Amino acid sequence: MQFDADAAIETAMGVFWRNGYGATTPQTLTSELQIGKGSLYNTFKSKHHLFVLSLARYSTWRMGFLADNFASPDPVRLQLREAVEVLTGYGDHDRGCLLVNATAELGSSDQSVTEVTEDLFAGIEDAFRVAIQRGQRNGELDPANDPGAAAGALLTTVVGTSLLLKSRTGQGRVLRTIDATINGL
C-alpha cells in the first residue's frame, strides 16, 4: 500500500460531505484523492463502501470532539452551546452535518448507512445526557428536567438546525432557537 488510505478516507469524507453521495462520481474521487481508479476500487471495493468508511470516520471524529469538548472546565451551558454550534456546521453552513445529509439521502433504504447514523445519533444524545446530568448535579442546570428527554430534544434541535441552515437565510434566527433551548435547561 503506497498511498495513505487513511488520509484518502478523510479526503473522501470531505468530498461526500460537500457533494452528497449520489452527486459524487468516481472521477471526482480519483481527482480529489489523487489516486487512480484502480487503486480506488482495489483498496475500497466500491464507492458505496468508501462512503460507509467516510461516515464511520466522520462519526468517530465527531465523538472525539464531543469527548474533548465536555472535558473542558467550561460551564455546562457553554459546553453544550459550543457542541451544538460545531455539530450543526454553523459557519461553513452549506455543508450541514454529513450524517444528517446521508440520512436524508439514503436513510431509509440503505441499512449499512443507518447503522452508522443511528450509532452517532445515539452517541451524541448520550453525551448530551451525561453533560446535562453533570450540570444538574453541579447546580448549573435545573434538576427538575428529565435529562434523557432534554438530551433528546437537544439532538432533535441539532439535526433540525443543521438542515435549516442549508436553506434558510437569516441564520441568526435559527441560532436563537438553540440558545433558547439551552437556556431552558
Add this chain to the structure above:
Amino acid sequence: MQFDADAAIETAMGVFWRNGYGATTPQTLTSELQIGKGSLYNTFKSKHHLFVLSLARYSTWRMGFLADNFASPDPVRLQLREAVEVLTGYGDHDRGCLLVNATAELGSSDQSVTEVTEDLFAGIEDAFRVAIQRGQRNGELDPANDPGAAAGALLTTVVGTSLLLKSRTGQGRVLRTIDATINGL
C-alpha cells in the same frame, strides 16, 4: 393536452418523495406516471422542472392542511400536536418530509429548490406562530413565551424529527420530544 398534467405532478410528487431526486430516473417517471417520454419532456421541460413543480405542489398541499388544521375547534395544543405529527410524516415514517429531503439533497446548490423550501418553512413557522399567539390570548398557553421564538423552535423540532424518524428505531422516544416541546408552551 390529453393526459391530466395535474394528476401527473401529484404522482411525480409521490415518486420523488419516496426515492429522492437523484435516484428517480426518467424511466421510473414514465412508468409511474403512465405517460411516454415525449409527453413527459414536452409537458414538463425537464426532470428538474418537474421536480420543482412537485415541490411547489407539496408545499401548497401542506399549507392547505395547516390552514384546515388550525381552523378546527380543537385546543391549540392538540392542533399543534396533530400538525407536527402529520408534517414529520409520522406513520409512513420512511419518507419523512419531501421538503426536508430535498433540502438535504439539493439544498445549498440549487436555488430554484431553496426558493420553494424557504417559503414553506417560513409558512409553517408563521402558521405555528399565529396558532401560538391565539393560544396565548385564549389562556391555553403561557403568554410569557415569545411566540416567534416558540414557533421557530417548533419548526426546528419538526424538521429534526422528520429526519430522525428515517434513521431511528424506537420512534416513541422521538415523539416524546415533540410532546415535551408542545407541553412546554
Add this chain to the structure above:
DNA sequence: CGCGTTCTGTACCTGGGGGTCAACAAGTGC
C-alpha cells in the same frame, strides 16, 4: 370527411457513471 394541429409514443443519441483488467512501476528477499 379531409386536412391541419396538437398530443403521444418510441426509437435513437450522447455523455458519463460505476467498475474491471492487463500492463507497468515500485518495493522486497536473496
Add this chain to the structure above:
DNA sequence: GCACTTGTTGACCCCCAGGTACAGAACGCG
C-alpha cells in the same frame, strides 16, 4: 542486481440517465 510480489495506473467496457426527433394517433374545423 535479479526475480517476485504487491501496488498502481489509465485505457477500456457496459449500461443507463437524460433528452431529442420524428412518425403516427387523436382531436378540431370547415
